[in-house]
Amino acid sequence: MRTLPPFPSMRSFLSWCDKTEQFQPVSEPVSIRQQMTAVHRNMLERKGPVLQFDQPVLCDGSAVDIPVVVNLFGTADRVASGLGITLNEVDDLGAFLAALRTPTPPDGLRDTLSRWPMLKAALATRPKIVKSAPVQQVVLEGSDVDLGSIPVQIHWPGDEGPLITWPVVVTRPFGTEKAEIETYNAGVYRAQVLEHERLIMRWLPHRGGAAHHRTWAQQGEKTPIAIVLGTDPATLLSAALPLPENVSELTFAGAINGMRPRMVAAKSVPLMVPAEAEIVLEGWVSPTETALEGPFGDHTGYYNKAERFPVMQVTAVTHRKHPLYLSTYTGRPPDEPAIIGEVFNRLALPTIRAQIPEIRDLWLPPAACSYRMAVASIDKRYPGQARRVMMALWGMLPQFSYTKILIIVDSDIDVRNWDDVAWALATRMDPSRDVMLLQDTPMDYLDFASPHPGLAGKMGIDATTKIDSETTRDWGEVMETAHEDAAFAADLIARLTPKVTT
Incomplete structure (x- = not known):
């Protein structure tokens, strides 16, 4: 080991x-x-x-x-x-x-x-x-x-x-x-x-x-x-x-x-x-x-x-x-606990996948005090799956009971890339349909934003592609460069770069 x-x-x-x-x-x-x-x-x-x-x-x-x-x-x-x-x-x-x-x-x-x-x-x-x-x-x-x-x-x-x-x-x-x-x-x-x-x-x-x-x-x-x-x-x-x-x-x-x-x-x-x-x-x-x-x-x-x-x-x-x-200090990230939390995030992922197999990746942004917010990507197969994953995560480990914002995205989204996550939120989420709010749930009592010490709400955001009964509209097709064209472009630029540099 x-x-x-x-x-x-x-x-x-x-x-x-x-x-x-x-x-x-x-x-x-x-x-x-x-x-x-x-x-x-x-x-x-x-x-x-x-x-x-x-x-x-x-x-x-x-x-x-x-x-x-x-x-x-x-x-x-x-x-x-x-x-x-x-x-x-x-x-x-x-x-x-x-x-x-x-x-x-x-x-x-x-x-x-x-x-x-x-x-x-x-x-x-x-x-x-x-x-x-x-x-x-x-x-x-x-x-x-x-x-x-x-x-x-x-x-x-x-x-x-x-x-x-x-x-x-x-x-x-x-x-x-x-x-x-x-x-x-x-x-x-x-x-x-x-x-x-x-x-x-x-x-x-x-x-x-x-x-x-x-x-x-x-x-x-x-x-x-x-x-x-x-x-x-x-x-x-x-x-x-x-x-x-x-x-x-x-x-x-x-x-x-x-x-x-x-x-x-x-x-x-x-x-x-x-x-x-x-x-x-x-x-x-x-x-x-x-x-x-x-x-x-x-x-x-x-x-x-x-x-x-x-x-x-x-x-x-x-x-x-x-x-x-x-000794160490604790404060607004970055601090040592936040850095340790990043590694522990990766350590916990296989255990989380064993309990919730459709999860592909999960990130706890250090800037959000390590556990207050989480972004998870899933292999989506059926309607309502994102909400099921939210409930499973909140109930899986004591730490997740303090996660007040959960964002669920598709497996084509890099959970560690805020640009990717923002794009998914902007194009795959409707606030009136895809936001789940809970009241009076356990919370870190150090969270001054919560209305009561140790008791607060939670928000789950479904930023996945909507399928079957989740929508009545035809869903858009993601644009991607063809593989052979991307390879051609990479090769051409590699040959041009020395001349441009010179």
Whole structure:
């Protein structure tokens, strides 16, 4: 499955980025208050390398000796590399993931042998438990815990305070044991630094971490939690992938990485954590205590309002002897989440096709906050098919329940080409017939355009050629240059070009 070597740690990935000229250290002092974000955004928009700020400056003007790494997944190529493949191989990995979701019984010995890569990937998901780990070379507990010593950024002028933006938050449900890693959830949820030993966990009700917290809170118990800051790229990306609820992101990362993930017991909470990580914040989330989180700049390009979320008491900080702090920013695209979303779009396509076979291609425009809008092309065969596909997509994955505009086009339209899509809308869609509106459906509550928080409408636009009972008119014929004439023109122009250039 992999064509690149395994990256057991973030450092091994950074080393590979350096060897492939995708890594740039920054030696001059840069403030964690907005300056880093400005530099990061500028470099991301240039499709530039990973940046490592070697002299972070804290808000009080003092220096800290923990370098800050940003722009880790600032290009689609690096996202693919983090998965162990090239960008050209993303579609193959998507097919592999679709097969893992819905495997078919092997047909004889030859078929069984051809499935060996899947078997090997499944075996790789079994974690290897170690007794000592790089991430626990330094252990700070009790009064030694000081989150202010970590260069957590303040990204935007209107941000309330320091915000951890690239944490892999590890939890497990009540009633499980710490050795049952297959029950763990690892998700990327931002965390606001509240005090030297306290954080606010912003996890939304439908996310796995929040679901685990509810199981503990219902028993009146605090939730054990570990926040992993900087780990191997397979774990980082698995934590962001929309995996099925019964698949642990930590074990799935082993399949992606092609090797068993190394885990070690946390020092102060009953959890296992990635052994090769840079920093781990251990602690407990209160079943009852909450605090106002925000406002912070978000992926919508707006500041979200302050809301109450659960509070975490940090009981231990463990890290390497000379740790790195991984960070990013969220804002109006382009940002790293939008770029990761582009690759995940391609990864998800084979799974979507397995459920809705007539879909030929699907695009979630990054500028539309990655999932608010989608364009899908279909192999149209019968009247009403576009509307059926709309309903199937909205109900297929939780992410699509937040897609408020769906445009369905024919297979001759390039969904990634706005000129093509605009032409289909202008020539194959009638607003009075081809627009479907829904009311009171689930929506990302950060969508300020919706009339009620978490509840809004959806619009489906059928921009396909109308057939049979869908129209009473004769449909136009698309004009195309004959194949032989196009070939003649290309050959003639190729022979003329040198003379024109001269």
